[in-house]
Amino acid sequence: MLGSLRSIVQEVNAARDLPAVLDIIVRRVRDVMHTRVCSVYLRDNQSGTYVLMATRGLNPDAVGNVHLAPGEGLVGNVVTREEPINLERAEAHPAYHYFPATGEERFSAFLGTPIIHHRQVLGVLVVQQAEQRRFDEGEEAFLVTLSAQLAGVIAHAEATGALAAIGQQRREAKFTGLAASPGVAIGRAHIVVPPANLATVPYACCMDVDAELELFQQALSNAREEIREVGEQLKGDLNREERALFDAYISMLDDSSIAVEVCDRIRQQLTASRAWAEVMLEHVRRFEAMSDSYFRDRAADVRDLGARVLMHLRQQQQAERDYPENTILVGEELTAATLAQVPREKLIGLVSVKGSGNSHVAIIARAMGLPAVMGAQELPFERIDGEDLVVDGYRGELFVHPSPELRRRYDSIVEEERELAKNLDYLATLPAETADGHRVRLWVNTGLMADVVRSLERGAEGVGLYRTEVPFLLRDRFPSEEEQREIYREQLEAFAPRPVTMRTLDIGGDKALAYFPIEETNPFLGWRGIRVTLDHPEIFLGQVRAMMKASLGLDNLRIMLPMISGIGELVSARKLVERAHAELVDEGFDIAMPPLGIMIEVPSAVYQARELAEQADFISVGSNDLTQYLLAVDRSNSRVAGIYHSLHPAVLRALQEIITAGHEAGTKVGICGELAGDPGGALLLMAMGYDVLSMNATNLPRVKAALRAVTKPEADELLQRVLPMHSPQEIEHTVRDYLTEMGLKALLQPQ
Known part of the structure; x- marks a missing residue:
């Protein structure tokens, strides 16, 4: 099943939104495991129940209408046990609960695996079969592996608000990294992406479709002209096969099917950059999946061509970037150069997917007094441009779409820091x-x-x-x-x-x-x-x-x-x-x-x-x-x-x-x-x-x-008192309590 797993993960990673992801999962898993039913239940953060969000095999009208509390029914038991449940005769289990809306009375075999992210059960992935049988170890391992893959996708969906698009209330999402520079920043994410990397183009919608279509056609024209000029300049230094590559590039840019695919996505209100990146990455994946080594090698050419056009799109789109007053710079790997581009009075914090507390960006952040979190590896940074963020540089945490309550708590921390700094100024001498x-x-x-x-x-x-x-x-x-x-x-x-x-x-x-x-x-x-x-x-x-x-x-x-x-x-x-x-x-x-x-x-x-x-x-x-x-x-x-x-x-x-x-x-x-x-x-x-x-x-x-x-x-x-203690938590609590008793609670970093 390893090949199937890889194929499903590839499709999931290429999917545009969470509904598409869930549809891929239930459709492909049912086919691969040859079951009658595959369903996904996701946690509703407002009610705390688990809702049927996608299915193949159950009544489609039940989607969004079946809610299970933790411990309720077999799905609820998977949640509370935090481990798979594999049953030959589901209806005989004491926790079995019949929901007429689903039509599941026809199914006996049941396998449910929890979807867990950072120790929280985000959902349950279920397969069911009409005949009585126990799913074997290989099938169970396959579903467990797939659930682990799905966990990250759902956590990203919470961060980007994608769950709101399928009927759930948008809520704050928490991500952890490394505390690189102390302090708290409350502001708006400004995404920095490499200038021509198809894989890191942020998901973004456009307001003016006609303007975006014109932008795309102009970028294609500029890229064609650039390739022709380079080909002419190098004509004397290249052999016939090497010159043919430039002709192949121009031919691909003239390919009406690619342009039509991109324009269709722009008309669905995607930005030209995102539409182009999606289409070209799909073509790259097709080439990479081919059995013939010659065609697999062409994937690099397609990627290179995609990057060239993307560069022209970026040049037109980012001639003048507008930074909000409370900019939190977010990127896959921030550099000192990217920091320098932001007006100092507008920059209040940093978040980097890669890097550590020792990277020179982290060192610069500490020198500038900017709260920073590095190594936030699971943050879907390309999808949170313009979103509200809280950066906790003390604990290495960040929150996307912070709730009003969380904002108030961190606002008070910022104010306390300001007051404390003012009150401690006299100590300098x-x-x-x-x-x-x-x-x-x-x-x-x-x-x-x-x-x-x-x-x-x-x-x-x-x-x-x-x-x-x-x-x-x-x-x-x-x-x-x-x-x-x-x-x-x-x-x-x-x-x-x-x-x-x-x-x-x-x-x-x-x-x-x-x-x-x-x-x-x-x-x-x-x-x-x-x-x-x-x-x-x-x-x-x-x-x-x-x-x-x-x-x-x-x-x-x-x-x-x-x-x-x-x-x-x-x-x-x-x-x-x-x-x-x-x-x-x-x-x-x-x-x-x-x-x-x-x-x-x-x-x-x-x-x-x-x-x-x-x-x-x-x-x-x-x-x-x-x-x-x-x-x-x-x-x-x-x-x-x-x-x-x-x-x-x-x-x-x-x-x-x-x-x-x-x-x-x-x-x-x-x-x-x-x-x-x-x-x-x-x-x-x-x-x-x-x-x-x-x-x-x-x-x-x-x-x-x-x-x-x-x-x-x-x-x-x-x-x-602390030297004989056995755990760091015990020591930390003892020290914090001591400082509080001594009237020094204000000196403690927030928890």
Whole structure:
């Protein structure tokens, strides 16, 4: 049945709307499984019942008129059990419920599978047979697999309002991703799509059909002319077969059947771009399905031709894009260039289907103070252009078509944030110390000059992590030593005399350079961080030379090595740094050897923390990566984001072990990661004895307010309470309750 499954999924993905999807499912499943009946029941979110929405084999008049509560009838039992029900004689089951409207008294065999998305039962897929028999394991597995495929389609339909088109009330839809930049944004989606990608053209309707038809004909004409011109220019360089390709393109554009198909869809009020994309993708799929390899290869030609015409359509349609006042930029993969196109005063948030909290767009979002969610993999972004959105950058959640109640709740959060920021402004000039005088250094994580002003305004005492990879990410080649020196000098001067900790180039994992690709099966366990730069000493030496030259006369530079997993890497790196320093001294630069520290991010370094601390000038824990590696959770994967928890008992115990080892060796230990920027987490870290907490500038006032509100013994008592606990949820609840008891509830991130 695998071939049938693939075929059905292809048809479903190509379907224009949900009614078409449901019709394909019930029609094709009945044929493939040779049953008399196939039906789909969907949840009505208003009543909580499950409604017959499509059928082949039951009375078609029953569609929309049969409602089952959870637990009612066999379908309702599939809902409550959340697993398939496979019966030889359905009418003998105690839960069997007869509905005269369906005419189902003729059917005995019953197989129903739940359609589940994010642990919610969205519907039930049912097949029935007249004779008494039990569906075999293969048939049951087929229906379960298809139900899983259908779950995503229905969730998308909720988000885009497609359920409203088949009689259900439109409601808010929730999607999860990765929390990339804190804050809340309430605004309107503005979709960014690649300029000529047929697969990402948003579903959109046009108001003026005649104008859209004219637009389409003009784009066809422009594409024909462009192809002719290119063919003429290259005529002398191509052989006969290659020249024939241009003739084939023009022939396809002259094909009246394709133009008629597109025009028919435009007359159904589709935009020219969407109509063209639908038709051309159908032709691509037909070619790809052909058995002859020659014709399968032509699918690429059809796709290329489709992209050429689409480019001309886009040029005419998007000569001037209008951005709403409260723009939330949404795209498959946002870039710094797309952000730059939006007027800053109109941009309030970002959502990206791909990417992680470490992508340079996420870093820019944090620098600009824009709430952002990355990795929202299941969001049907191409169908929500212009829709109302709520972006929760604290929890990595977004809501399409938010209900009035949800909007009011998030409006109050936005207002509370505004008031809290205003009330904490006075802390900028006060020291970060507890009520009984215990001092902690609060530093910031930076990557762009845009971070500097916000960091200093909030009272940053230094930089605990300057991400030197950001200038590398924003270029199309390696920056020269002099270019790096200029960038680093700006940072060092801006914070002088405060210390600035510059991490050497940390690429690999989810941070790839377009001009230095690293293709690996498991990049987080692969060639990244110090492993790359030790293998390329020319990159490492150039970078540390640039750092040291930038520090001339300032002497506030600290160099930090990422992804250290053992003593050998630290020894090798120190030799290179000392060599670079010696070279600069020989060249006449009067520069002191900067302190050289390491990041502890992998478990092996935790268990060698004592030896590493004896050889490093300072230690900084990268708590985000350390948590990822300890819990075996890819933090850029939204599907397992719920397992990633920085207050996991294993993480807290590792952090305690590191600080103990570091101080026993007489070495200062800091931490840079999300945990340090959380008020509750900061109290635990301060109690452990961490000397420096480095965080996003946005979180600095909250952390300082929490530290100044407690005494060191009070924080110590809290730490002793949570260390023996067994679950991160228990620890989190305990810390939240403690902050609430201390009158610090306003500092907590919304839940």
